[in-house]
Amino acid sequence: MAQDGEGRRYPRNLQGVLQLAVEAGSAAEGPTAIEPMSDERKTFLREALAEVCKGQMDEVEQMKQCLAILRKDETSEREREDDEDEDERESAFEMLSEFCENLDNARDLMILGGLDLCVSQYLCHVQSGLRWRAAELIASCAQNMPQVQVHLLSIGALPKLLQLTDSDPHPTVRVKALYAVSCLVREQDAGLQAFLSHDGFSVLMRGMQSENEKLRTKSAFLLLNLLTSHPEQKDIVVSMGMVQQLVSVLRTPHSPFHEHVLGALCCLVDQCPQGLKDCRDPSLGLEELLRVRSREIQGKEECQEELDFCEHLRGMCFRGRPSDENGMDR
Numbered sequence: 001m002a003q004d005g006e007g008r009r010y011p012r013n014l015q016g017v018l019q020l021a022v023e024a025g026s027a028a029e030g031p032t033a034i035e036p037m038s039d040e041r042k043t044f045l046r047e048a049l050a051e052v053c054k055g056q057m058d059e060v061e062q063m064k065q066c067l068a069i070l071r072k073d074e075t076s077e078r079e080r081e082d083d084e085d086e087d088e089r090e091s092a093f094e095m096l097s098e099f100c101e102n103l104d105n106a107r108d109l110m111i112l113g114g115l116d117l118c119v120s121q122y123l124c125h126v127q128s129g130l131r132w133r134a135a136e137l138i139a140s141c142a143q144n145m146p147q148v149q150v151h152l153l154s155i156g157a158l159p160k161l162l163q164l165t166d167s168d169p170h171p172t173v174r175v176k177a178l179y180a181v182s183c184l185v186r187e188q189d190a191g192l193q194a195f196l197s198h199d200g201f202s203v204l205m206r207g208m209q210s211e212n213e214k215l216r217t218k219s220a221f222l223l224l225n226l227l228t229s230h231p232e233q234k235d236i237v238v239s240m241g242m243v244q245q246l247v248s249v250l251r252t253p254h255s256p257f258h259e260h261v262l263g264a265l266c267c268l269v270d271q272c273p274q275g276l277k278d279c280r281d282p283s284l285g286l287e288e289l290l291r292v293r294s295r296e297i298q299g300k301e302e303c304q305e306e307l308d309f310c311e312h313l314r315g316m317c318f319r320g321r322p323s324d325e326n327g328m329d330r
Helices: 014-029 039-070 082-099 103-111 114-122 128-142 146-154 157-167 171-185 189-197 200-208 213-229 231-239 242-250 258-269 273-280 286-297 301-318
Strands: none
Touching (some): 039 082, 039 103, 082 103, 082 128, 103 128, 103 146, 114 128, 114 146, 128 157, 128 171, 146 157, 146 171, 146 189, 157 171, 157 189, 171 189, 171 200, 200 213, 200 231, 200 242, 213 231, 213 258, 231 242, 231 258, 242 258, 242 273, 242 286, 258 273, 258 301, 273 301
């Protein structure tokens, strides 16, 4: 906070300064105004606004410096230690990610060519630390930014991110790449179509079957989100054998991400005759699996949502089975 000559305190950020200006102007025009904004206060607000805008320009300049580091020709830096060079680039990525939490900076980075650099050079970089930081930066910029999403889709970011999610040898790269995929396809119709054209649901299926707990969780969560937001995709997903795959995942040692798996199964059963038929297939053994799972997690507060999904799925698929007074099958 800063003070003007009258002792009033003002914020240094742009939003706060603009809000004060609006409030002061409204007060001056309103019927209950006692006095208009003084020249001193007007001058202070103008200077504060100029300072904030200067700070914004400084951030753009710092972003340009980071990009200059990332654009260095590695072959011309032979005399430098590899570790030192990698550390410098990682630091540049971290600074850019911090700056791009501001949506204006994210847009500026796109205009400066930073996202093109990430996609063309760093998603395929030999250093895993640079691959995952590039994916993380892409995710930060794309989140809730349709203009940036469309640009990334146009330069082929999605198939590269799906490939990293599916097969990168480093677990953190896979998780960060899936995060970026999520930011490109959720609430983005063009992103969803690109996701479908590159067999994205199969990537999620394999992600749920991986040994990486974070990847399993994020894959299941994205599947549930997409099925909830786009129920028209249920038939396609069911035709891939997703019901059988999800039940197979439920048979692995119990994990918190099973909640999302059960939620996805509930989606695939609801108003989807083939999904319901698949779940009822006796060879799948889903009814007994759900019965056992419900008993295992009954009374565990942290598993309440999973239990709700369990009971809901049992009700939709196997309604009419005898039960005791607690709602549990005998």
